[in-house]
Amino acid sequence: MKIGLGCDHAGYEGPPPYYKPCIKQHLQNRGLEVIDFGTFSSAPVDYPDVAKSLCEAIGRGEIERGVLLCGTGIGMSISANKFPWIRAAVCTTPFMTILSRTHNDSNVLCLGRRILTLEECLHIINIWLDTPFSGEERHCRRIEKNRRLLGGKEC
Numbered sequence: 001m002k003i004g005l006g007c008d009h010a011g012y013e014g015p016p017p018y019y020k021p022c023i024k025q026h027l028q029n030r031g032l033e034v035i036d037f038g039t040f041s042s043a044p045v046d047y048p049d050v051a052k053s054l055c056e057a058i059g060r061g062e063i064e065r066g067v068l069l070c071g072t073g074i075g076m077s078i079s080a081n082k083f084p085w086i087r088a089a090v091c092t093t094p095f096m097t098i099l100s101r102t103h104n105d106s107n108v109l110c111l112g113r114r115i116l117t118l119e120e121c122l123h124i125i126n127i128w129l130d131t132p133f134s135g136e137e138r139h140c141r142r143i144e145k146n147r148r149l150l151g152g153k154e155c
């Protein structure tokens, strides 16, 4: 699977090892092809710009899913969910992560550098990648309703 990865400067804050390159390596170690949408340093950038690039690439079918990292995961999720074809979930626990896949079929995972340890991030990423969507009718119906609420175009 081709997966996108993006962060703002929070991905490079705090003492090394920085979260962003560690997450990238982790995804590659899992055999995924990672398309990196930046940023690449601690110089401040605006998270909507990064989220937009990654989400548009999902819309064009260039990548299947994405991981976005910011201070809390919240800013990235707000930006990502502007796109009708995106189902972005901020996950802080394994349980949230499982449900974001089985119920919501989340296609973007948003993580908080200031909320989670690096180990917690990697654990959540593993769960997110390993958990399939349930495909249950009621969840499909709600996902479709959400897309229509957003005035969504087909993707």
Ligand code: RB5
Pocket: 008, 009, 010, 047, 070, 071, 072, 073, 074, 075, 076
């Ligand atoms: C950047 O300082 C911070 O505001 C951003 O990473 C994110 O937490 C916003 O939701």
